[in-house]
Amino acid sequence: MDDDDFRRGRPSLHKAFGEATAILAGDALLTLAFEILAAPLMTRVHRPDTLLAVISELARAAGARGLIAGQVADIMCEGKTVDARTVDHIVRNKTAALIKASLTCGARLAGGTREQIDILGRFGEDLGIAFQIRDDLLDLEGDAGRLGKAVGKDEQRGKATYPNLLGKEQARSLMQGLVGGAVKSVRVLGDKSEPLALIGEYVGKRVN
Amino acid sequence: MDDDDFRRGRPSLHKAFGEATAILAGDALLTLAFEILAAPLMTRVHRPDTLLAVISELARAAGARGLIAGQVADIMCEGKTVDARTVDHIVRNKTAALIKASLTCGARLAGGTREQIDILGRFGEDLGIAFQIRDDLLDLEGDAGRLGKAVGKDEQRGKATYPNLLGKEQARSLMQGLVGGAVKSVRVLGDKSEPLALIGEYVGKRVN
Numbered sequence: 001m002d003d004d005d006f007r008r009g010r011p012s013l014h015k016a017f018g019e020a021t022a023i024l025a026g027d028a029l030l031t032l033a034f035e036i037l038a039a040p041l042m043t044r045v046h047r048p049d050t051l052l053a054v055i056s057e058l059a060r061a062a063g064a065r066g067l068i069a070g071q072v073a074d075i076m077c078e079g080k081t082v083d084a085r086t087v088d089h090i091v092r093n094k095t096a097a098l099i100k101a102s103l104t105c106g107a108r109l110a111g112g113t114r115e116q117i118d119i120l121g122r123f124g125e126d127l128g129i130a131f132q133i134r135d136d137l138l139d140l141e142g143d144a145g146r147l148g149k150a151v152g153k154d155e156q157r158g159k160a161t162y163p164n165l166l167g168k169e170q171a172r173s174l175m176q177g178l179v180g181g182a183v184k185s186v187r188v189l190g191d192k193s194e195p196l197a198l199i200g201e202y203v204g205k206r207v208n
Numbered sequence: 209m210d211d212d213d214f215r216r217g218r219p220s221l222h223k224a225f226g227e228a229t230a231i232l233a234g235d236a237l238l239t240l241a242f243e244i245l246a247a248p249l250m251t252r253v254h255r256p257d258t259l260l261a262v263i264s265e266l267a268r269a270a271g272a273r274g275l276i277a278g279q280v281a282d283i284m285c286e287g288k289t290v291d292a293r294t295v296d297h298i299v300r301n302k303t304a305a306l307i308k309a310s311l312t313c314g315a316r317l318a319g320g321t322r323e324q325i326d327i328l329g330r331f332g333e334d335l336g337i338a339f340q341i342r343d344d345l346l347d348l349e350g351d352a353g354r355l356g357k358a359v360g361k362d363e364q365r366g367k368a369t370y371p372n373l374l375g376k377e378q379a380r381s382l383m384q385g386l387v388g389g390a391v392k393s394v395r396v397l398g399d400k401s402e403p404l405a406l407i408g409e410y411v412g413k414r415v416n
Binding site for chain 1: 209227229231232234235239240242243246248253255256257259260261263264268270271272276279280283332370404
């Protein structure tokens with residue numbers, strides 16, 4: 001979608017195999033997620049109504065009221081002056097919605113309580129926003145060799161990002177606040193949440 | 209995928225709104241199908257295990273072992289010499305799989321017996337293959353104005369179609385045989401099958 005030639009130092013899919021195949025690979029993986037959730041293997045382990053709730057939640061997060069809404073807004077806002085509400089809408093949907101759903105769906109399948117699911121959902125959403133801000137900061141100040149992709153593209157294209165809206169320092173503070181809050185809140189769940197807390201801290205510091 | 213500029217006389221989606229938006233629209237609709245099948249409205253009317261079976265069947269038909277397998281093979285065979293087995297694989301997957309699933313999924317949700325589901329599935333598969341052959345014949349001999357899209361593209365590109373493999377007359381016979389068989393077999397289900405029989409006859413005669 002951003003037409004980058006490289007990802008993690010390797011040619012991006014559409015560069016290596018052509019656009020049609022890249023689009024079909026995306027469609028195939030999207031469809032596979034639902035095929036797996038409805039597969040007999042899953043129905044032998046999980047309650048049918050839990051699986052349907054997970055499918056519904058995943059589809060909503062990935063669809064036109066979630067990830068796709070954010071992606072469309074992201075494209076439409078290129079080169080335009082936007083306010084904080086618009087940037088929040090974009091980041092919350094294009095990045096955070098699916099990260100949030102990966103946590104709440106996992107929690108549902110593991111038999112989490114309503115409260116545990118909610119805590120994990122908020123953790124995923126805050127961490128998703130932080131992840132996107134870190135991504136946008138790396139595009140501004142990261143090392144192309146280390147990142148394995150081109151940098152400086154967001155500024156060139158006038159993308160609606162927090163660093164472009166607030167400046168780098170304020171965006172960094174916002175990110176650090178989100179990471180700190182997310183890590184603190186998930187630790188409420190006890191020792192088992194420690195891997196998530198560590199992932200949270202990594203998101204705030206990653207360099208590629 | 210075939211990069212046509214027109215569909216039914218109107219600009220195709222990627223021409224009217226750009227490639228990124230067209231890809232996202234496809235992803236959104238694909239996701240929406242699963243969102244609807246798992247929605248609370250459906251779970252109030254249908255048994256959860258029926259809905260999961262339908263989601264599984266639809267995902268399989270639309271995914272990498274169905275429609276996408278056919279579409280990838282179709283692209284990879286462009287300009288190559290192919291045999292009947294390959295053309296059968298392409299047509300059965302890229303076109304017939306999803307038409308078949310639309311019938312079997314409907315039959316499942318309506319509480320059809322195993323036998324009724326099987327009859328409708330075979331009808332859908334044969335009619336899907338016939339639909340594709342008719343489509344390929346129209347590309348060879350149809351009227352661009354009436355079709356609302358360019359013609360003659362399959363021959364130019366060396367597409368793996370039945371008319372290109374067998375010649376127009378043999379492909380037409382194959383199609384008529386499939387339609388005749390499909391219509392006859394679906395009528396076994398009684399008066400209620402008459403609309404399907406009429407759709408079958410239409411598929412064999414359509415000019416756009």
